[in-house]
Amino acid sequence: MTSSKKIGITLGHTPYGSDLAQEALDATLAMGLFGQDITLIFWGDGVFQLLKSQNSESVHQKSLEKQINAFELYDIERVFVCAQSLEQRNISTSSLCTDAECLSPTEIQKVLSTQDTLLSF
Amino acid sequence: MSHSILHTVNQSPFTHSALQQCLCYAQESDSILLLENGVYGALLKHSLADKLSGKKCYAIEADLKARGLLGQELTPHIELIDFIYFVELTTQHKLVQSWY
Amino acid sequence: MSIVVNDSSIDTDKEGYLKNLSDWNEKVAIEIAYQENIELSDKHWEMINLIREFYTNFELSPAMRPLVKFTATKLGKEKGNSIYLMQLFPGSPAKLLNKIAGLPRPKNCL
């Protein structure tokens, strides 16, 4: 599939309460496999998806953290996280499982405005 | 294109942070559309009403009507629209971000 | 459907994936591979171990591209390419490897 479209995937929901985050991740990896030009933005409660040391076996779910660690293998390289959302939740970047780039809301606005389509999860 | 993002919000600001989130990332040139339970955000005096009044804002009239809100005090600058106009708005904005 | 290993029967689905992932062991791998007309050599085993490592690390049954990338990282470019994998596992290497290594059937289009 050839495309020059830039697709922004926004992730704003908590990881394990429903399978929305897992299915958003499935969609993200699939987009990567289909060679789309993807930018990921974790904001709001979506930042919880990026926390280190997730051990979800006991709640009978696959670890989002482990799958997130596969991003590079699925050609997903632009990953941003909202600094303000982290701060509001008292999470430091050292607690994150990936080296996502921290952006202020204003910087996120700029990233959004360069996309051609948004998928909101 | 004068506007960049149309933000849709379909959750009540009294139980959910969707509207607050939306206001955090919406730029001057963006627009906000309240629909479904999001139309409770059109009520005049909730904590985000002031911030909302600085933005170009629309609400689905049928959703306000369904919830008995048309007789209540609403933020005056919110424009009441139907789905035809909703479609029109999506053509006028480059992107749509859905908050739910 | 089932395969027989050491006189005991092991359930598989219609496409040969194990129904219970915990049934997997080396003998089971040899039998699944045999069903696919593949005789396992050391080179095959290297890849089977590698894809199991992939699954342990990422909880994903890899498609071709991530598998190739991962192989290149771990074993170098000579092995981390689709031609090498096609030679070992002809047809659809990622699918065959997931099956032989006793991993879940890849989610559709993942």
Added chain:
Amino acid sequence: MIFSLLVLSPPSSQASSSAYQFANALLLQKHRLYRVFFYHDAAYNGSSIQCIGQGEFDVAKEWDKLQQQHSFDSVVCIAAGLKRGIINKVEALRYEKAAHNLRNGINLSGLGELADATVKSDRLITFGG
């Protein structure tokens, strides 16, 4: 303009009917609807065996009618559908299930169809919640 919709909500949620109304409105305005992709809990929209009370709005039936008039592509994500028990004949055979229930006119297909829709459409609108 060419539109596609990403629907994430089940028929029991109002977002599902909003998506339908949006589709209806865009087709009335002579825009083109390329694909509706039912994902996450929206997969339930693919069931043919829901029984909606008389006099109540049956969103699935309305989607059917709209699709017959305008022949756009309707897809339930296969992974999301299968795990929610939305299954067609082919998959029922593959997974050895006794019944199948996917509505006529809807395809069970992969996330590649979503990727394709983002490429082929001028606007992709998400309906969630």
